[in-house]
Amino acid sequence: MDNSIDFFGFLELAIYLGSIAFIAGIIFQTFIVVKYNKPFTWGKLTLLLIATRVISLALTILIWKYWPFNFEMMQGPVLIPSVIAELIACPVMLKLFKHEIFKKTDRIIT
Numbered sequence: 001m002d003n004s005i006d007f008f009g010f011l012e013l014a015i016y017l018g019s020i021a022f023i024a025g026i027i028f029q030t031f032i033v034v035k036y037n038k039p040f041t042w043g044k045l046t047l048l049l050i051a052t053r054v055i056s057l058a059l060t061i062l063i064w065k066y067w068p069f070n071f072e073m074m075q076g077p078v079l080i081p082s083v084i085a086e087l088i089a090c091p092v093m094l095k096l097f098k099h100e101i102f103k104k105t106d107r108i109i110t
Contacts, residue, residue, distance in 0.1 A: 014060050017074065018082030022053055025086040032094060044097070052093040059085035 005013070015022075026049055033040050033048070063081035067073060073080050 010061070011057070014057060014064065014079075014082070017079040018057070018060050018085075020078055021082035021086045022056065025052065025056065025090050029090055029094065048093060048097050052089050055093065056082070056085045056089040059089060 029049060029052060030045065033045050060079070060082045063084055064073065067081065
């Protein structure tokens with residue numbers, strides 16, 4: 001019996017197993033853009049979300065391929081490589097699209 005899988009089958013599996021982390025990343029980025037960056041456009045937000053998911057999916061596949069640890073990648077319903085990829089890709093893409101993650105506060109210099 002052949003236990004091989006083609007690239008598109010592996011891509012589908014990564015999307016399916018990482019869907020919880022991807023949806024959490026979409027909610028996080030949408031919240032940050034809507035709350036802290038006014039005015040915003042829906043087109044730019046959609047482009048940000050799509051670009052981040054593509055990069056996050058690529059990172060998930062790379063992390064999955066070179067997984068160095070002895071424990072399982074699935075912790076309950078969460079795929080750990082997709083969580084790591086989202087933690088890397090979300091802030092980087094927000095910075096590349098010139099969105100502020102947190103408001104800068106005025107400091108009093110004494």
